Amino acid sequence: MSAVHVSTNINGDDVEFVCRPDESLLDVLRDRLGMTGSKEGCGTGDCGACSVELDGRLVCSCLVMGAEVGGHKIETIEGMAQGDKLHPLQQKFLEHAALQCGICTPGFLVAARNLLERNNDPTETEVRYWLAGNLCRCTGYDKIVRAVLDTAKDMRKAAAKSSAKKASAKKPAAKKKAAPKKTAKKGARHAA
Amino acid sequence: MPLDANTPDLRTEFKSVGTRPNRPDGVDKVTGRARFGADFALPGQLTGLILRSPHAHAKIKSIDTSAAEALPGVKAVITYKDIPEQEGCDKDVLVNIMARGTALYDGHAVAAVAAVDASVARKALKLIKVDYKVLKHVTDVDEAMKPDAPVLHPGRFEPVDFSTLENAAHVSGKEERKTATRAHSNIAGRYVFGHGDPDKGFKQADIIVEHEFKTEATHQGYIEPHACTASVSSDGMAELWVCTQGPFMVRDVCASLLGMDVSRLRVTPSEIGGGFGGKTTVFIEPVALALSRKAGKPVKVVMSRSEVFRATGPTSSASMWVKIGAKKDGTFVAADAVLKYQGGAFPGSPVEMGAMCAFACYDLKNVRIVGYDVVTNRPKQAAYRAPGAPMSAFAVEGVIGEIADKLGIDAIDIRLKNAAKEGTVSSYGPTFGPVGLVETLEAAKAHKNYKVKLGKNQGRGVASGFWFNFAGNTCVSINLNVDGTLALALGTVDIGGSRASMCLMAAEELGISYEDVRAIIADTSSLGYNDISEGSRVTFSSGLATIKAVRDLKVKMCGRAAKIWGIPEDAVKWENGAAHPAGSNAGNFPPLSIKEIAAQASATGGPLAGHYEINAEGAGPSFATHVCDVEVDPDTGAMKVLRYLVVQDAGKAIHPSYVEGQFQGGAVQGIGWVLNEEYFYGKDGTLQNAGFLDYRIPVCSDVPMIDTVIVEVPNPGHPYGVRGVGETSIVPPLACVANAVSDAIGVRARTLPMSPPKVLAALEGVAASKA
Structure with missing residues (x-):
């Protein structure tokens, strides 16, 4: 299973990563990019702990494949506060x-x-x-x-x-x- | 010691305590920065996965791991052979973490792999060949007690001759009662509590109500699955990062199972994503250590949600019989109960505590409770918030609701008439000190919710509840920093805001600002032993130890001031964050603030720190009364909780918001238990609903706001009067909601959950009996 190269935008920053085709966006965020603010409570889209925005739409990142976010805009919890100013x-x-x-x-x-x-x-x-x-x-x-x-x-x-x-x-x-x-x-x- | 003058045994005036500041760990938790169990990673770590039994009960004839071991990227494969039995270890825990010869439940661990990534590890699991011989299984508690039931542990538990025992008819059918012929049994324990003579007492009754009840097993449902990262070096030194309620327990148990010196294992607790009792034992931790030991690399193991449901520790399912007799005026004259709880594949169901709590709310002259601990082919139960109490309260409070209805007495009045108070000899033995049940009942009666007029198909329920609260081994250090701020090191994991409470108590005791105290949860090598964060003990025990550690520090700081002033130590007192001369005879010196003392610490004798160690006692019990309004849809059987009120005794609420949070969270877990939640087993004994889609915990739209009233009847066992509050809140809801449904539609629910089809069937039954 060869890795996929993906260019995307997370919290306003351009980000590139490689992932296996079987990795979810949540896996990529947590394990590839070190963004562990999104949590895995179930891995089946039932608990919402991994909620992120994908082009402004609320999604469970455990139900999105990492390989399919190329060219999209992702917002995670890590981008919510602006500098030291909380949302x-x-x-x-x-x-x-x-x-x-x-x-x-x-x-x-x-x-x-x-x-x-x-x-x-x-x-x-x-x-x-x-x-x-x-x-x-x-x-x-x-x-x-x-x-x-x-x-x-x-x-x-x-x-x-x-x-x-x-x-x-x-x-x-x-x-x-x-x-x-x-x-x-x-x-x-x-x-x- | 002049300190005593301003630190009375029971403080009643507070500056910091009782306020609602933001929690010290708050910003990390709203920004995603806080590190939970699965958020930890080490360079070069492997992914560990566990192979689990697909059968409820099976002999493991052989395990062939050769193909898995040969797969490139696999660094270790282990079975029970890699965790040889150590002398003095807990055999049940050893067998539970990895099956040894027999798989005892669906999900029982059989083997484990560590590989370079999850993809390889998953492939490796598929390559492990296990040859099972499927055995007959039993998952229902009543079935497991029958003479022809499959026996889980041949040779371990003696058969029980019920014919000689009290209330045999409620233990099993007539035919079983007579036969004690078989060799072994699934009954692991029998507990009896009570006093007086219930049989005589019932003769004085004007009304007797008795029924059988059943509740299904539920899971704590913490949102964070178990996770840990283990690193064992070739010299036998080991570190473990883990989400647990008890890092010291994890250290001691893992060391014992793996044959390590305790000093060689350092456990660091992560932030914990909920526990509710479910993280008070080990599951994956010794497995991760064993994998790391074999692979020679760090190994991270994270459970899937399905594994959490199948292979951690849900609570017991229960089968119960309760009988209560009362006079016409509502006075209870006798009470009797038989409780049967299955606790999964090993002994230790919480039936003993369920039996102790069953009638604890009431002042009874004649009372008897018999409890049976039963093993079945289910995962070994773990503690779940007030373990054992919600089930027995469901049965007892349901019978009381029916008696009140039949006698035409208000549901709160009948409880007030019989309520346990100071001096009452409890049904489980001890005599109560100051307790707050009456106060909760009176506050519930006075609350606006109790006066709201109800509409069609709506009903109101009331139930009370009790939990002992625990104290236990606790050790705290507080270190004075050079600038006069403080570092408070605690050994009790913070499950729901306890660091904020500890900082409040330390600030109160020192007379300084809450912001000047920073609390951390220490690792197991940095602080003395602490018992698990369980039994609603943290704010009580670590709070008590924090206050005493601060007092220790205050004595030392007064000593430094005495040195600076050149006066005797006992001529110095501590007030409002500073040392003062104790009186005019002591001399006329301006006060020395904590900052000034800290700045001179090095010159006056070295670092300043306070410590306290105790095996605490005196955790006062907490009583609660809940009131609930529901509306039932007669066409579908679905119900909606309209209003919910929790009134509970906190002794003294240190941070009222987090006290309310405990009340609200416990109530909603209880609402889930009564409405939706259940472990659903198929005919083959496998769990059918191992996910949040089919095991449905309450969601936001299922519940209303949860109204709360904090009653404060100070606990004399704590310097500020604190009682634990975490657990009592889940005790009343099962009966409270069931009583409300009965009030709404005249159907008494005696089996949980009261899912819509069950309510509908009961409604149709009522309609048919009227026709």
Whole structure:
């Protein structure tokens, strides 16, 4: 079984690797590239601990073959914080104690970010169904759902603030508080 | 010693304790940087894989490894012959990690390979030829107790003559009771607890309810599969990196199984991706060491999810009978139970603890519990959160629910009437000290959830639960750094935020900021022996040892201040992060802060560190009361948990968020147990659902928010009043949900899980009986 040469982009960086045809993207990330933030809980797409984004789409990296990611864009947990600045979801997970053992946390964060980039005003039910592909055995999900809802609230506030700023720049008499938008702006990274 | 003045036996005023700071290991865990078991790698490491029995019970006639050994890239193949029996080792553990002559369950390890990569290792496994002779098997606990059942361990357990024993009718059918003729048995142990005279007690009862109950085996379901990396050098020195709840246990057991001096094996625990009791024993660790020893290279072994289900330690399935008699006013007059738990292929099911917990919530004058430990062709059970207690509580609390309904008494009131309190002689022997069951019942009754009006097909359930909590061997060191910050070395693996709790307690005791204390989990060569992180013991025991180690350090720091000031040591006291003269007679010196003392440590006598070692006792039990509302769909039998409330006694919540987290997590595991989860065996004795698709643990959309109330009845055994909280939360949910279903649709569930087809069949049965 000869190895396959693959050129791809991970967290904004161009990456090249070789892998056997029987290796999953998760195997490649963990064993070839040393990116062990994505976890293998089942290897069958049932637990979500290996969640990554592939061209903006939430996937289980254990169900994607390493050899098929050439030319695509991959986002993993390692790319979530910008330098020393945590993503708002990461910060809220800490504040809400939304992790106990922490093994499922990278997968939940990647999945939750994918939700909030589509919809920054989800209902509790929407959050629960979106995250139903990610298993957590420690928390009973309560604090995870609260952390996601709280992040969404902050994102809406920030969005309202920035749109109010823009509006006031054009028209100084604009209302201080703009109504929160129902639909999220798509993340620039996934605009394509 | 003036320290005593500001360190009372039971502290009640706190600055740091009870706050909710971010955990010290938090950033690593939200950024993917934290290293769990499978995240560790060594240069030149090999991949280890294990060949497992496809049969539930089979004689292993021969194993031919020659073809596998000849495959290029294979560096070692081992069977039981490579792990010869050592004097004094635990034979059951030895046999469990690698079959010796007989495969005792589907998934039992038979051989193992180490190869240059996973692809080669997988090929090598296929080349190992095992000649099996399939034997008759038994996986059900009641079947395993019958006289004609296949015997797992011929010659090991004596036959039992039930005719001479209490409640024989509930142990087996009439015909079996009479016969004690066969040579051997699968009954590995029998336990009896209780006091008074239940037979007399039942004569005073106005109402007696008795039923049989069955629960299926469930798995802890930690998301991180077992993983380890072993490196054995040619001089016999070895290192092991592993996800475990007990690195010292792993070291001692592996050394014993492999015939090594304990000092030659250093075990470093990784971050642990959940355990719940399932990582309190060894499975792959001695195998990885044996492979590494043979190959002369590091070997990494990671279980697949299927292996986790088939070959680690789920909890017992249980078959139970419970009988309770009560007066019209709800007072219990007698209680009786027979519990039969199968614990897999080896003795050690948690039936003894199940028996001790069964009636522990209640003040009973006449009570008896008989428990049977039974072996079957299933993987050897391991601890699962309050091992043994959820099953017996399911039966007992179900009967109590029925008595309350029949007498027309409120479900909380009947429990309040009979609740165990300080001074109650427990059903398992000891007399309770201060305990908080009554407080949990009262808080549950006062909670808004208990007043919500229910709609059609909706029902409410109540159940209480108990867990002992353990303490045990604990050793802690705290080192003062040159800048006045502290390094706290703990030997109890952090499963759910315990480092944060330890830092809070150390900061509290020193009167300094939480951020100035950094806790690590030490390896086995860096700290004295610590028992496993189990039995809800960590925050209690390591907390106690942390506080005492800090007190040791404070005495030493006061000594340095005395030296600097030139006054006697006992004329110095510690307050708010600094040494002070104890009184006006001691002299008038400005306080010396911890930073100042640290800076002068070298000049005043050398490094400063505090230590404490103890075999701790005094872990106070934790009681809980749960209230649950469900809605059942009468057309499908599916149910939805609408509301769920956990009220539990924490003694003192050090970090309330992680206390709530334990309450919520345990409750949802319990909800999974009652609704979906079960080990499903085929006719051939093989596990049919060894994956998360078919073994369905609750997902986010299955459950509501889990409401919590933390009750604090201080435990006098801990300087801050702490009780362990990790386990009690899984005890009440099975009965709590079942009682709610009964309230909703009038169907009493006595076998778990209450999957939709079972509920639907029961509903149809009710409809038919009414027609």
